[in-house]
Amino acid sequence: MAVSPTTTAHTTTVQNPRLRVLNKLRAKETALMTFIAIPSVRHAQIIALTGLDGVIVDCEHGHIGDEQMHNSVSAISALGVSPIIRVRGPAPENLKRALDTGAHGLMIPMINTAEEAQSVVTYSKFPPLGLRGQGSAFPAIGHGLTTPEYMKSANETLLTIVQIETKQGVENVEEIAAVPGVDYLFIGPNDLAQSLLGYAPAKGDEPVFLEAIDKIVAAARKHGKWIGRLVNDGPQAAKAAKTFDSLAITGDTKAITNWYTEQIKCVRE
Template sequence: MTRSYPTAHTTQIQNSRLRVLNKIKAGEFPLMTFMALPSVRMAQIVALTGVDGIIIDCEHGHIGDEAMHNSVAAISSLGVSPVIRIRGPAHDILKRALDTGAHGIMVPQINNAEEARQVVASSKFPPQGVRGQGSAFPAIGHALTTPEYMKSANETIVTMIQIETRAGVENVEEIAAVDGVDLIFIGPNDLAQSLLGYVPARGDEPEFVKAVDKIINAARKHGKWAGRMVNNGTAAKEARERYDTVAITGDTKAIQNWYMAEFDIARS
């Protein structure tokens, strides 16, 4: 498959700050997690756990523009890769997220190749895309000057596309073929709801298994990385055989799980 431009897969640019990109290119299975709470302190606490990337959840999380900017700054300053899951594929939302200095973006519920192409166009500076430049902030998250950032961003920011709808599964071959899409990420809960009508999936439903296989195969066929969300470390370890990265649940679930387990012990 020929490419007109370098991408995160083919870039020769070296930047030690880009932890997720560097680990995934080296086949080291970077671990990520979601963050839904709008707190610099939460960002710092999670960043110091040994995680490689933190997905700042601006789709389902309680995170607005100010918290998004503050979280990216806190996470990147501690040597961890901030990734922003935006609330939709609109150009202005993508531009705003990237201007924080995020090392990657995750775009939910992509249904077809045209939507994927629009995401790529909005996330790349010309001539590859239509992203505008006007902020001093994005370079800071990459520890670069603005001119250095402008030269490197198109091929070092990891563009992640989520497949989590029936239409996305049906069109995943065409989506994965889009130049500039770097990683196909499975959202298992929305995918289960779309295909099965309930959440969570048991994981052995034939339609669900077939859809997951189709997504992974499409990613591999077109030279893209594959990832998904998992609920715990055991599931993450098992996923190493099929995926290049995973996100292990998130801050709100981690807090609830710890408290519930400890309260159960205390009351037993």
């Protein structure tokens, strides 16, 4: 089923102050996010209170099942921050379960073709634009709306974020970026480097890697889509903000490990 939305997250006139990441992007301000992999409502709240615009609940690599996915989204959105779910993969049942939490957007890993991107859009949109089903009160709650209000606005306010993180994805990025309803391309630099270079620690300055980054950015700009990527820390984010619309600054597990490692080092050295 082809989806050709006439109004998208880029062009919507819907005003909802709760949609913090979308509002930042539309205002041309850098939207800052991070990944969380630890399944805890209190943990989600603590991360949401740091000043971030969005928190990506990582159901692909994180230790997060359906119950904690729902609980984390509820906790994050209640604090005025946008919950984004990185789903396990593009299967329709994964998209449905994630959307029914009330997430403000979905991030879909390992998108390699325009056909895969089109399928994601189809199963993320309500009819007549897609095949998304409705049967839950929770999505509206996450947006601070009644169910009828949510039904009217969801197709044009939910962020559909596809990850470009393979050699094949880079080869097909022009076609992927052209798919109507794809709002945002997100670069997964670790998997992208592995796909391009093989399993070796990437320095980030390899010509083939930098060329791939440039190609993804150019495709997003050409087709009017937002572009973001993962970075390791604040200084990298400040530098990358000159190029990217949105950035995910590391993830909770790495941040905790790095902080404690540095503090203990101060004592023992």
